[in-house]
Amino acid sequence: MxxxxxxxxxxxxxVTIRGNGMKTTRIVIAGGGFAGLYAAMHFDKRLARRAxxxxxxxxxxxxxxxTPLLHEVAAGDLYPGDIxxxxxxxxxxxxxxxxxxxxxxxxxxxxxxxxxxxxxxxxFEFDHLLLTLGSETNFFNMDGVRDWSVxxxxxxxxxxxxxxxxxxxxxxxxxxxxxxxxxxLTFVTAGGGFSGTxxxxxxxxxxxxxxxxxxxxxxxxxxxxxxxxxxxxKLRDRKVEVIKGVRVANYxxxxxxxxxxxxxxxxxxxxxxGVKPSPVxxxxxxxxxxxxxxxxxxxxxxxxxxxxxxxxxxxxPILNTENFHPPTAQHGLREGVTVAKNIEAMILxxxxxxxxxxxxxxxxxxxxxxxxxxxxxIKFSGFIAWWFWRSVYLMKLPGLAKKLRVxxxxxxxxxxxxxxxxxxxxxxxxxxxxxxxxxxxxxxQVRSTSAASVLANSGRDKPE
Numbered sequence: 001m002x003x004x005x006x007x008x009x010x011x012x013x014x015v016t017i018r019g020n021g022m023k024t025t026r027i028v029i030a031g032g033g034f035a036g037l038y039a040a041m042h043f044d045k046r047l048a049r050r051a052x053x054x055x056x057x058x059x060x061x062x063x064x065x066x067t068p069l070l071h072e073v074a075a076g077d078l079y080p081g082d083i084x085x086x087x088x089x090x091x092x093x094x095x096x097x098x099x100x101x102x103x104x105x106x107x108x109x110x111x112x113x114x115x116x117x118x119x120x121x122x123x124f125e126f127d128h129l130l131l132t133l134g135s136e137t138n139f140f141n142m143d144g145v146r147d148w149s150v151x152x153x154x155x156x157x158x159x160x161x162x163x164x165x166x167x168x169x170x171x172x173x174x175x176x177x178x179x180x181x182x183x184x185l186t187f188v189t190a191g192g193g194f195s196g197t198x199x200x201x202x203x204x205x206x207x208x209x210x211x212x213x214x215x216x217x218x219x220x221x222x223x224x225x226x227x228x229x230x231x232x233x234k235l236r237d238r239k240v241e242v243i244k245g246v247r248v249a250n251y252x253x254x255x256x257x258x259x260x261x262x263x264x265x266x267x268x269x270x271x272x273x274g275v276k277p278s279p280v281x282x283x284x285x286x287x288x289x290x291x292x293x294x295x296x297x298x299x300x301x302x303x304x305x306x307x308x309x310x311x312x313x314x315x316x317p318i319l320n321t322e323n324f325h326p327p328t329a330q331h332g333l334r335e336g337v338t339v340a341k342n343i344e345a346m347i348l349x350x351x352x353x354x355x356x357x358x359x360x361x362x363x364x365x366x367x368x369x370x371x372x373x374x375x376x377x378i379k380f381s382g383f384i385a386w387w388f389w390r391s392v393y394l395m396k397l398p399g400l401a402k403k404l405r406v407x408x409x410x411x412x413x414x415x416x417x418x419x420x421x422x423x424x425x426x427x428x429x430x431x432x433x434x435x436x437x438x439x440x441x442x443x444x445q446v447r448s449t450s451a452a453s454v455l456a457n458s459g460r461d462k463p464e
Contacts, residue, residue: 026128027129030131031132033134034333058111060099071199075367097115104131111124130340131301131308140274147253150271169420191227201238204367277292299314361376370383390410394407
């Protein structure tokens with residue numbers, strides 16, 4: 001009997017005492033981006049190996065996406081699988097849950113999630129909760145932009161953008177009206193930061209380099225525009241129109257309307273103009289800075305013991321200043337390691353260490369073997385910057401197998417150029433949507449039947 005009691009394990013984060021009376025400390029990491037993964041990796045090597053500690057990572061995807069190379073998937077230079085790593089292969093001792101975080105109750109110290117196609121509800125209790133939920137696209141309350149634009153936040157976004165470009169080229173090759181053809185081949189990118197610039201360069205390269213396979217089309221029909229300033233001169237050299245000092249006011253799927261009244265007929269608006277913290281963060285009754293959770297230099301959320309935050313959803317102060325660290329990948333992964341060490345120190349009753357980091361530099365690829373860079377305050381551009389960009393991110397890409405695949409893809413691309421197959425069609429999306437609707441309808445029906453059966457049985461069990 002005693003052996004059976006001692007073998008009891010924690011189920012769904014709810015059991016806190018093992019059979020031998022040992023209290024289990026529950027650490028939950030919400031979010032599997034750079035900050036969340038690097039925190040989990042630190043725990044995986046240390047605390048998660050202990051019998052009295054359970055570490056759980058909850059993420060809506062079961063992989064880590066290497067976002068610096070996302071635009072290369074859109075350009076067809078890399079395949080989607082080249083820039084992702086499965087979390088279950090990385091983490092050996094940390095429990096992984098593939099679910100979407102819905103709400104957090106700080107009073108009962110519970111986190112509620114939705115998992116699987118059937119929308120299964122899960123709840124986990126925690127002693128320490130690390131929030132690394134990242135950010136979501138901010139459409140600034142513009143319904144038209146939200147409904148009709150293309151985003152670049154996920155692997156699906158990049159893959160769909162690439163398929164969209166191929167589909168538009170095919171459609172334009174069948175169009176006889178020059179104005180309609182030009183509208184189909186006009187791509188507008190809103191957002192002049194790194195993501196917008198790299199996406200613009202990738203789109204421009206893909207469309208112009210694949211034009212030779214469409215004899216019905218002329219390069220003059222292509223129009224690629226960016227609303228921003230970054231790498232302006234280099235983009236102009238690549239025939240990209242750069243519009244400064246304006247913003248998108250509306251988009252109806254056909255025409256982009258700018259804040260100065262200018263209208264641009266375009267079939268595609270790529271939206272990279274802003275992000276905001278997860279809605280889960282907005283619900284929390286905690287002090288915030290521009291929507292992000294305000295944390296101390298130790299990455300602890302102000303006023304809530306056991307609550308921590310890192311990455312895009314955290315406002316991390318720069319020591320001895322009134323400023324905050326920018327939400328970049330190089331900051332996020334280091335914040336993840338620091339906060340994991342501080343949680344460990346709190347559990348082991350050791351002193352905490354503040355987060356200190358000075359940004360090493362910034363790199364961007366803008367297409368056609370051209371890049372721009374600023375490293376340790378030194379600015380340079382051109383082929384050397386592009387080569388340096390590729391070298392740095394190749395080294396940072398997790399996993400030897402992924403590195404080799406990316407190297408092979410880049411090498412083949414130098415000799416054979418872009419691939420123009422359309423792997424996802426409208427028919428595929430419609431079929432998948434219909435199947436998903438049927439699965440959810442059946443799940444709802446099964447739950448209703450089960451609930452009715454329980455009520456009926458409970459009625460029969462009542463004494464007369």
